[in-house]
Ligand SMILES: Nc1ncnc2c1ncn2[C@@H]1O[C@H](COP(=O)(O)OP(=O)(O)OP(=O)(O)O)[C@@H](O)[C@H]1O
């Protein structure tokens with residue numbers, strides 16, 4: 001059974017508010033929902049083609065695959081994409097597992113198999129379904145039914161399992177989430193060993209390093225040894241995130257260039273704060289769009305993104321201006337007289353603000369030049385590299401920006 005699609009909570013006060021917001025910008029649907037991509041939206045999927053090829057060939061050899069990655073990086077969307085590529089000579093089923101319980105898991109799997117797989121000779125699916133609902137057979141009984149079905153299948157079966165991720169820790173036994181997940185997988189060991197069945201399972205990020213460790217040390221063969229492949233779903237790079245934005249805008253019916261929708265400095269800020277996580281990126285854009293709409297702006301601007309970020313931080317206007325400067329120019333050094341003139345403040349006040357920004361993870365010190373600390377937006381090095389062909393801070397935009405940028409330009413990567 002597909003698990004319910006949950007919209008991330010948002011500062012937008014109502015669904016109708018969000019609707020008015022995207023309509024205000026001439027869009028026919030909300031481009032920034034943070035739901036994982038489903039069947040009809042899979043053409044929104046950006047990047048990862050090498051990973052997809054690798055995973056497809058692993059799938060076709062009916063191996064168990066763990067797909068690990070941080071929350072929001074795109075594991076569920078990737079699983080959906082892989083499932084959509086399963087060729088006709090395989091069966092596939094997909095289950096979501098919000099409950100961390102092995103017998104529930106097995107019943108869900110059986111239930112899904114009964115509806116997705118054509119009947120096999122010698123087994124009465126209707127009768128099995130009836131028993132499953134009425135009698136609530138034991139875990140072992142359910143497993144042996146699954147085994148007898150899979151042993152008679154004409155084609156291999158691929159099982160997509162999402163949301164093991166959401167398993168909670170166990171306070172009573174002092175188990176962390178990942179220990180609890182391991183425990184569950186351990187209980188499902190015989191299922192993972194079924195011949196002719198490949199499992200593709202979304203896992204927490206830490207399983208990736210765990211497995212690499214086990215493989216390296218030849219340590220105790222945990223249940224993770226049953227996964228022939230455990231891959232890490234990496235963050236998206238800034239160019240890919242920008243492509244996510246462009247694809248979404250286009251599909252929402254936006255006709256113009258992305259810059260007519262979003263001020264470049266707002267994009268820079270969103271890219272920096274998302275640090276490669278597509279859900280965080282979409283969430284920031286969504287919040288920014290809502291504020292742009294409330295302001296009745298023509299496009300979503302830096303100030304809208306800033307307000308969204310600043311909702312809880314309550315930073316002052318000086319910080320806001322300084323952050324804008326960073327988004328525009330790439331670098332800031334408090335001792336720079338042009339920056340002081342732009343801000344109308346002395347070096348000490350600017351240093352203090354730069355420190356406040358970095359305490360709040362809105363800036364980071366990236367260098368020391370001539371004894372002075374050089375600040376940039378978090379992760380900016382990547383952003384600047386990623387958009388080398390088209391600098392984010394064109395010299396012609398502000399004279400202040402121009403001078404500072406030139407000052408530090410020599411050390412750009
Ligand atoms: N490669 C991609 N291209 C376009 N959009 C993506 C991509 N990867 C993820 N997204 C978007 O990012 C958001 C989060 O993706 P998804 O739900 O798949 O992440 P997840 O890793 O499964 O998260 P969780 O750990 O919370 O289950 C979704 O809105 C999805 O549409």
Ligand SMILES: [Mg+2]
Pocket residue numbers: 036075076077162163202
């Ligand atoms: Mg997911």
